[in-house]
Amino acid sequence: MKNIVYLISTLLLCTSLCAFAAHHTDAQTDDWLYTVNKNDSFELIYKKYLSKRSDILALSKHNRHKLTKKLQPGQVISIPVEMLKKIPTTAQVTLVYGNVMVTTALSDDKRKASKGDLLAQGDALQTGKNSLAKLLFADGSNIDIQPNSNLSIYASFKYVGKETYVTHLKLEKGRTEIVANPEHNAGNTLQVETPAAIAAVRGTEFRVSADGDIALQETLGGQVAFSAAGQAVLLTKGYGSLAEKGKAPLPPILLPDAPDVSTLPKLMDSVPVEFNLLPQQDRLVLVSQLALDADFTQILNEQTVQTDRLLFANLADGQYYLRLRAQDRHGLQSKDAIHAFSVKVRPPETKLVEPKLELIEPLDGTVIPLAPTELNWTPIPNVNDYVIQVARDINFTDIIYERHSSFSRWTIMHSFGAGQYYWRVSALPQGKPPMFSNVRRFSR
Numbered sequence: 349m350k351n352i353v354y355l356i357s358t359l360l361l362c363t364s365l366c367a368f369a370a371h372h373t374d375a376q377t378d379d380w381l382y383t384v385n386k387n388d389s390f391e392l393i394y395k396k397y398l399s400k401r402s403d404i405l406a407l408s409k410h411n412r413h414k415l416t417k418k419l420q421p422g423q424v425i426s427i428p429v430e431m432l433k434k435i436p437t438t439a440q441v442t443l444v445y446g447n448v449m450v451t452t453a454l455s456d457d458k459r460k461a462s463k464g465d466l467l468a469q470g471d472a473l474q475t476g477k478n479s480l481a482k483l484l485f486a487d488g489s490n491i492d493i494q495p496n497s498n499l500s501i502y503a504s505f506k507y508v509g510k511e512t513y514v515t516h517l518k519l520e521k522g523r524t525e526i527v528a529n530p531e532h533n534a535g536n537t538l539q540v541e542t543p544a545a546i547a548a549v550r551g552t553e554f555r556v557s558a559d560g561d562i563a564l565q566e567t568l569g570g571q572v573a574f575s576a577a578g579q580a581v582l583l584t585k586g587y588g589s590l591a592e593k594g595k596a597p598l599p600p601i602l603l604p605d606a607p608d609v610s611t612l613p614k615l616m617d618s619v620p621v622e623f624n625l626l627p628q629q630d631r632l633v634l635v636s637q638l639a640l641d642a643d644f645t646q647i648l649n650e651q652t653v654q655t656d657r658l659l660f661a662n663l664a665d666g667q668y669y670l671r672l673r674a675q676d677r678h679g680l681q682s683k684d685a686i687h688a689f690s691v692k693v694r695p696p697e698t699k700l701v702e703p704k705l706e707l708i709e710p711l712d713g714t715v716i717p718l719a720p721t722e723l724n725w726t727p728i729p730n731v732n733d734y735v736i737q738v739a740r741d742i743n744f745t746d747i748i749y750e751r752h753s754s755f756s757r758w759t760i761m762h763s764f765g766a767g768q769y770y771w772r773v774s775a776l777p778q779g780k781p782p783m784f785s786n787v788r789r790f791s792r
Contacts, residue, residue, distance in 0.1 A: 378428075378429045379428055380427045380429055380432065380507070380510040381427075382397070382425045382427050383425075386421045388421070394407075397432055397508050398432065399432065400431075410426060410428060411425055413425075429510060432510060433507070434506070434508070438466040438468050439468075439491075440464065440466055440467075440483065441467065441473075442482045442484045443480070445645050446479025446495075447476030447477070450471060450474075451474070452467075452470075452471050453468065453469065453470025461473060467483065468501065469504050469505070470501065470502075471500065472500035473497075473499050475495050475497050476495065476496065477495055477650075478650060485513070485538075487531070488529065490527045490530070491526050492525040492526070493522070494523040494525065495522070495650060497519070498520040499520070499524060500517070500520070501516075510535060512533070512535030513537075514536075515537070515539075516538075516541065517540045520543065522558065523556070523558075524555065525554075526549075526555070527553050528554070529551035530551070532551040533551075542556065543563070543593060544561055544562055544576055544591050544592060545563035545574060552568075552569050552570025554570075554583075561594075562679070563590070563591045564679050565589055565597075566681060568585065571584050574589050575597065576592075576593075576595065577594055577595055578596075581597045581599060581600055586602065587600040588678075590680070601676075601678060603676075603682050604630040604631055604676045606682045606684065607625055607628060607634065607682070609687040612625075613689065615689065616663075617691075617692060617693060619691065619693060620659050620661040621661075621689075621691060623657070623670070625657075625658070626656070627656055630674065630676055631674035631676065633653060634652070634653050634656065634674065635650075635651075635672070636670060636673075638668060638671075639668070639671070640667075640668065640669070641669065642669050642686075644669065653711075654711075661727060662727055663691045665691050665693060668690065669687075670688075670689065671684050671686055672684070672687065703728050703729060704726070705728055705783045706725060706726045706785060707772070707786055708726060709723070709724045710790055711788070712788040713788075713790070714791075715790070715792075718763065719760065720760060721760040722757070722759050723760065723773075724757045727756035728783065731776065733775070734752065734754075734755075734773050734774065735751070735776065736752075736758050736773055737771065737773075737774070739769070739770050740767070744787075748764065748769075749762060763792065764792060768791045769790055770788070771788055772785050
């Protein structure tokens with residue numbers, strides 16, 4: 349009995365997927381039904397709507413209507429979409445935050461992106477760390493380009509007469525969040541292509557990410573056809589999939605639950621700010637973004653941790669917004685959990701407490717295959733000189749790297765080769781003995 353139920357469920361899923369895929373194929377497979385007006389002819393239809401004169405004969409054959417036979421008012425002509433003229437459309441940059449670069453197809457020059465820029469077919473955007481951009485397309489589709497991403501516009505145009513829009517994006521790396529065709533106008537299509545897979549929709553909300561030969565897709569609303577290696581899966585709301593280059597996508601995977609933020613405090617009276625999340629069975633890592641605004645356009649910090657603890661240093665008094673996602677073993681992420689909180693540090697007590705220098709990231713025992721290596725530690729008030737040391741032994745008798753920094757962070761560009769290394773930081777306050785941090789290790 350169970351086998352029969354499973355077989356029926358599988359057939360229903362296949363039927364839905366086939367129907368969805370047929371509906372979401374490239375718009376060029378569709379026909380536009382044109383109603384003939386008085387005095388219309390194949391020649392006039394060509395001049396108004398077709399891209400090539402040679403299409404006149406093809407259109408005649410397609411409709412089984414001889415060129416010598418006059419068209420009649422009210423007659424319906426079926427015009428394959430690939431014959432229609434294409435009007436290029438642009439995308440407007442509606443938000444730029446941080447380090448965002450644009451490369452134009454005409455000049456191949458790279459420059460800083462600005463709000464209001466118009467991007468055309470062949471143009472590309474690149475976002476840096478803690479940086480993002482938003483694009484608005486002609487059909488109302490909104491694309492959020494997350495930090496450390498490369499996105500290019502492969503095609504963006506409107507079909508003459510049919511008045512439908514086609515948007516084809518290429519995500520080389522990084523992550524995007526998309527609200528496609530929000531008005532749900534029939535015929536509009538949008539697809540995001542990665543090196544490993546393609547996500548195609550007519551109107552929905554979804555995410556796509558690319559990391560080397562891996563592509564991930566998460567559906568937040570509607571349905572998405574996710575295809576790779578000649579095979580496709582239908583992903584409905586709350587499901588995602590992973591595709592490896594040259595391999596079929598995994599069957600639909602239920603996205604993890606959003607982290608529970610109901611117990612997190614809303615007022616923090618001391619720094620660094622620390623949050624402890626409730627454990628979650630389907631969560632492998634916790635992904636967070638900290639911003640100054642509820643729309644998360646001013647990102648201050650991003651973290652991906654394998655613990656239930658989040659730590660934020662250097663937060664001044666004010667209002668903050670924390671966005672959290674649970675990420676499963678496949679790399680698929682949950683819906684957002686938003687926590688708004690404010691920081692108001694209590695006045696210092698009469699008894700002064702000596703600040704303590706602590707290492708924040710990377711965590712102890714972290715494996716960092718390749719340079720660069722980003723270090724972060726708690727800042728010490730009135731200190732603008734820190735010494736970073738890396739040694740081959742925990743006692744630091746064999747120091748192989750030492751640098752000074754004015755800030756509580758540092759990026760090591762050296763590789764050091766394979767092996768295990770130890771690092772620490774010392775603060776050099778004026779007129780006081782050096783303060784040493786704890787010791788952590790990392791390996792390559």
